Amino acid sequence: MQMGEARSLYNHLPGLLGLGAMLLLPAVVPDPYIWGILVMANLYAFLAAGFDILLGYAGLPVIGYGLFVGVGAYLAALLNLSFGLPPWLTVPLAGLGGAVFGLLLGLSCLRLKGLYLALASFAAAAICEKVVIVFYDLTNGHEGLSGLDPISSHPLLDYYLSLLVMAAGTAALLMVVRSKVGLVLNSIKDNQEAAEAVGIDTTRYKLLAFVLASFLGGVGGGFLGHYTMHVGPNMFGLHIALTIIMIAIVGGLGTITGSIGASYLLIILNEALREVGEARLLIYTVITVVIMLALPKGVMPPLLNLLHRVLRRLTPRRRRGWKGGLGDASDT
Amino acid sequence: MAFRPRPRPERPTPGARSVLIEILIYGSVASAVYAMLAIGLSLMIGIARVMNLAHGTFYMLGAYGVFTGAVVLGLPLAAAFALSVSAVGCIAVALNRICLRPLKGNIDAMLVMTLILALMFEEVIQLIFGPRPRPVPYFIDGRLLIFGVSVPDQRLLVVAVALGVILGLWLFIARTRVGGAILAVAQDPEAAALMGVDSGRITLLIHFLAAFLAATAGILVSPFLSTNPGMWLWPLVKAFTIVILGGLGSIWGSILAAVILGFSETIVSFALSSRLTELVALAILFLVIILRPSGLMGSRVGN
Numbered sequence: 066m067q068m069g070e071a072r073s074l075y076n077h078l079p080g081l082l083g084l085g086a087m088l089l090l091p092a093v094v095p096d097p098y099i100w101g102i103l104v105m106a107n108l109y110a111f112l113a114a115g116f117d118i119l120l121g122y123a124g125l126p127v128i129g130y131g132l133f134v135g136v137g138a139y140l141a142a143l144l145n146l147s148f149g150l151p152p153w154l155t156v157p158l159a160g161l162g163g164a165v166f167g168l169l170l171g172l173s174c175l176r177l178k179g180l181y182l183a184l185a186s187f188a189a190a191a192i193c194e195k196v197v198i199v200f201y202d203l204t205n206g207h208e209g210l211s212g213l214d215p216i217s218s219h220p221l222l223d224y225y226l227s228l229l230v231m232a233a234g235t236a237a238l239l240m241v242v243r244s245k246v247g248l249v250l251n252s253i254k255d256n257q258e259a260a261e262a263v264g265i266d267t268t269r270y271k272l273l274a275f276v277l278a279s280f281l282g283g284v285g286g287g288f289l290g291h292y293t294m295h296v297g298p299n300m301f302g303l304h305i306a307l308t309i310i311m312i313a314i315v316g317g318l319g320t321i322t323g324s325i326g327a328s329y330l331l332i333i334l335n336e337a338l339r340e341v342g343e344a345r346l347l348i349y350t351v352i353t354v355v356i357m358l359a360l361p362k363g364v365m366p367p368l369l370n371l372l373h374r375v376l377r378r379l380t381p382r383r384r385r386g387w388k389g390g391l392g393d394a395s396d397t
Numbered sequence: 398m399a400f401r402p403r404p405r406p407e408r409p410t411p412g413a414r415s416v417l418i419e420i421l422i423y424g425s426v427a428s429a430v431y432a433m434l435a436i437g438l439s440l441m442i443g444i445a446r447v448m449n450l451a452h453g454t455f456y457m458l459g460a461y462g463v464f465t466g467a468v469v470l471g472l473p474l475a476a477a478f479a480l481s482v483s484a485v486g487c488i489a490v491a492l493n494r495i496c497l498r499p500l501k502g503n504i505d506a507m508l509v510m511t512l513i514l515a516l517m518f519e520e521v522i523q524l525i526f527g528p529r530p531r532p533v534p535y536f537i538d539g540r541l542l543i544f545g546v547s548v549p550d551q552r553l554l555v556v557a558v559a560l561g562v563i564l565g566l567w568l569f570i571a572r573t574r575v576g577g578a579i580l581a582v583a584q585d586p587e588a589a590a591l592m593g594v595d596s597g598r599i600t601l602l603i604h605f606l607a608a609f610l611a612a613t614a615g616i617l618v619s620p621f622l623s624t625n626p627g628m629w630l631w632p633l634v635k636a637f638t639i640v641i642l643g644g645l646g647s648i649w650g651s652i653l654a655a656v657i658l659g660f661s662e663t664i665v666s667f668a669l670s671s672r673l674t675e676l677v678a679l680a681i682l683f684l685v686i687i688l689r690p691s692g693l694m695g696s697r698v699g700n
Contacts, residue, residue, distance in 0.1 A: 120505060120509075124505060126505045126508050126509065128508070128509075128512065173687050174686075174687070176690075177686065177690070179448070179504040179505065179508070180442075180448045180504065180508060181641075181686050181690055183448075183450075183508045184637055184641070184682060184686060185682075185683055185686040185687065187634070188634075188679045188680075188682045188683040188686070189683060191634070191675075191679050192676065192679050192680065192683065195675065195676050195679070303512075303516075303630070304516070307512065307513065307516055310509060310512075310513075311513060314509065344520065344524060346516060346520050347517060347520035347521060347524065350513050350514070350516050350517035350520060351517060353513050354496060354510065354513060354514065354517065357500075357506065357509075357510055357513075358495075358496065358499050361506075
């Protein structure tokens with residue numbers, strides 16, 4: 066029992082260290098500008114973790130992930146601007162709205178994967194983008210809606226709220242994927258027919274992946290809308306979805322936590338290269354292409370393995386509980 | 398893409414007959430461009446088995462290539478054209494060797510990779526040429542009067558070149574040894590390999606041909622559609638719409654679907670608004686995938 070607890074603590078050490086670092090970060094860097102950047106890093110990590118459920122676990126390339134972000138953002142904006150609901154209500158409702166769209170898209174795309182799913186989800190997102198632009202009276206067309214209530218009254222509180230949302234979201238996803246569900250989703254990715262042959266209700270699990278991911282997308286979109294106090298039709302679009310996808314890939318598909326590391330890495334890199342000019346997406350794309358070719362599992366699994374190796378060197382032999390590998394579904 | 402020209406105020410209200418002729422002409426122009434894009438994509442999916450979301454990029458690079466050649470370097474038009482298509486073809490071949498081959502046929506990785514490459518090229522082009530549209534001069538001036546409707550020669554050139562290129566491609570595939578090898582790989586890659594066909598080289602050839610077709614389309618429309626860094630997206634969506642509507646792997650299906658999409662878009666843009674043309678393609682794409690994934694005439698390869 067004691068041994069088991071030590072091992073579980075040991076396995077969670079990198080995560081706990083990371084969380085501790087993020088909690089203490091505002092004290093180390095007392096600069097509201099940096100906090101703002103980190104809020105975006107947290108939000109993109111959260112969104113990328115949601116996308117990871119789809120592509121990394123269930124093998125569903127939902128390129129139109131922006132659909133959920135946009136739905137969440139506009140729902141939060143309309144609830145906030147028209148009905149005066151506060152952000153702590155609109156953001157969860159945005160998640161529910163996203164989940165409804167996720168369920169609808171999942172139901173209509175149940176039999177699809179690969180190219181067809183990618184295109185169908187892209188088309189769904191693009192259609193919603195066009196519809197939002199057409200309903201000018203409600204959505205203010207291309208301009209989008211401005212003047213949403215901010216998430217909180219203080220930048221420090223913004224940072225901790227985004228950290229809370231990100232940590233809660235990724236922890237919940239980790240619990241899901243480390244349960245039977247993660248294995249089942251992986252089996253669907255590897256061979257759907259075989260999964261069905263052993264009696265797995267693949268439909269239900271695929272829908273679950275859609276609903277989980279779209280709930281996160283909706284929450285992320287709603288939070289993003291409140292934080293920037295603006296929502297626009299581009300939130301449905303390919304650029305934001307691709308940024309999310311790239312973060313998930315750089316971090317490592319099928320890891321959930323990799324998205325956090327990749328989001329912070331890319332955001333910090335982006336700030337370091339601010340003087341270079343407006344080449345943010347170019348740098349992201351080049352890095353992602355290189356990572357896909359050189360490290361198909363992403364940067365986080367090798368980094369974590371390295372960390373584990375270093376930690377093992379540092380700890381006394383008696384308490385050694387870790388056996389190598391990451392111990393989650395990414396090893397398959 | 399709005400193939401319909403902006404209405405000029407001095408033109409008198411057209412009668413029903415001339416509207417019909419305009420729809421016929423502009424629908425043919427749109428169909429010709431779409432057919433060139435979709436045939437290349439169909440070859441790419443059916444024979445090279447690459448789900449290429451960077452296909453629209455070749456179209457964009459073709460347009461910027463001819464802009465570089467004809468406007469920046471001041472080359473004669475034919476030289477700029479040749480330079481552009483060969484450069485784009487080589488880029489396509491290089492992308493296959495460097496970025497797609499290591500993915501070993503993993504479809505999801507291929508989709509994401511090609512989409513990220515498309516975004517990368519958009520950013521590169523934006524860094525080099527800026528976000529503003531770059532104007533390309535008309536290749537041929539003048540207008541032709543067809544049944545009382547005055548049409549710029551440039552647009553007729555699109556139809557003529559497209560027909561020529563498609564006919565040439567058909568002759569190449571149907572009449573040459575290399576074309577036979579392409580057909581063999583399309584039918585059964587392993588059997589073709591046993592007969593001594595180097596399927597790796599066929600894949601590269603297909604990439605070159607597909608990029609050549611897309612770049613030609615981009616070059617031909619560059620004088621009358623704006624040449625801007627984001628111009629790859631909608632041709633890509635429309636090419637996929639056509640390929641899926643026509644049925645993956647079916648060239649004739651692609652041509653038929655190109656005509657259907659080209660004309661339905663033109664009709665919508667004349668009857669309702671040219672802003673809705675993109676919605677037409679999206680709706681067709683979504684509905685065909687959901688309701689009839691095998692398309693009009695084809696097999697289900699993409700799943």
